[in-house]
Amino acid sequence: MEKKVFAFDLDGTLTEHRTWITDENLAVLDDLAGRGIRVVIAGAGQTRRIFTQMREHPVDIIGNYGLQYAEYRDERGDLEILRDLTLPCDRESVAERIERLRGVIGFTDYVGGSVEFHPSGCVTFPLLGTKADIADKLLFDPTREKRRAVFSEVAAAFPEYTVFVGGSSSFDMAPKPYNKAYALDLFCREEGYEHAELTYFGDDYGTGGNDECVYLSDFDFVPVDRYIRLPEIVSAYLASL
Ligand SMILES: [Mg+2]
Secondary structure: OOOOEEEEOOEOOOEOOOOOOOHHHHHHHHHHHHOOOEEEEEOOOOHHHHHHHOOOOOOEEEEHHHOEEEEEEOOOOEEEEEEEOOOOOOHHHHHHHHHHHHHHHOOOOOOOOOOEEOOOOOEEEEOOOOOOOHHHHHHHOOOOHHHHHHHHHHHHHOOOEEEEEEOOOEEEEEEOOOOHHHHHHHHHHHHOOOHHHEEEEEOOOOOOOOOHHHHOOOOEEEEOOOHHHHHHHHHHHHHHO
């Protein structure tokens, strides 16, 4: 089956977390568009933040694990937000479960708030607290082993969410059924593509990673181990088709 859509994760795949995409990787996307391949970004963050990191490049964006979707409009030179869902969140119950979990998994010391609620209905469980020092956060769990060690307990406490090992020291939670695999399926259904016509490129496909659900799905998955290698990874993939 001919590939019609290449979908890309943002952080770690096209660029570093919270940094702008490089000229080299933008050129990869332009080259794909020139070959008639539709490019879509499927990120964990909000469409606006992704658009900024993409240096406002003309591209369609799935944000917040599919809770948001925006298409680029040439005539405006801007995104048009076509979906921006807010799902209900039982904040009291979530906060109670996080306090209990902190006792069980051993993260009772934290700075600032114990939990962060987002307007979309997503939740962040920052192990070090919402006001922890950035240096402490970066040193906390660079290999993710601390969070992977308790991942199953955290996931089990929140059956109504998909739980991800996120950022440097937190768990991110998206209300079910939203995750990137669901978001790509929704995109295919809405835009009229077969799953086999779409290939996804991502970096975070290990246990609890936000690309793991796509890696385990029927979508073709291309691992991007380092974003600076994206040009060679995409050319090798194109040559393999
Ligand atoms: Mg990533």
